[in-house]
Amino acid sequence: HVSKAALYADRRQGLGPLTVVSTGTWVVVLNPDCPLEALDHERDMLVNVDVDGGPVPTIRFMGGREFAVISGGWQGAIPLGSIQQALDAGLMALPSFAPGGPISDRSGEIIGGTPS
Structure with missing residues (x-):
């Protein structure tokens, strides 16, 4: 691998x-x-x-399943400015959005501020 x-x-x-x-x-x-x-x-x-x-x-x-759930199936490019806005807003995706893995006993959620 x-x-x-x-x-x-x-x-x-x-x-x-x-x-x-x-x-x-x-x-x-x-x-x-x-x-x-x-x-x-x-x-x-x-x-x-x-x-x-x-x-x-x-x-x-x-992770591919986690990413698919979080993105809602989005396939397009994401502008770097949008990524920076999410970081500046303190957005975080906390697992787990898909079954299995080391944190499977918890429901996933996105926390943080609203991007400007």
């Missing part, structure tokens, strides 16, 4: 602790510094392996 390659490349740079977030149909979050005992398999947390065969704590969720 591309997330393993990204983890390998980032580790080679020696920048210290890191978390890799790979987005797409699946959102995969790799954090090699997370204690293995912190993982909860009921919440789609698992132990992956890096390119050297070492354990990598991982969470995953169907």
Whole structure:
């Protein structure tokens, strides 16, 4: 998976602790510094392996489904100015909008101010 390659490349740079977030149909979050005992398999947390065969704590969720629900199926381009307005307004999408994943016990909502 591309997330393993990204983890390998980032580790080679020696920048210290890191978390890799790979987005797409699946959102995969790799954090090699997370204690293995912190993982909860009921919440789609698992132990992956890096390119050297070492354990990598991982969470995953169907981000593509989350994105589709939040966007209402929007397919067009989003102007950068609109993105900046949403950030300035403090808009945040809090999971979970689709079943499964590490926060599946919560209903998704969008919070924050109204973009100007």
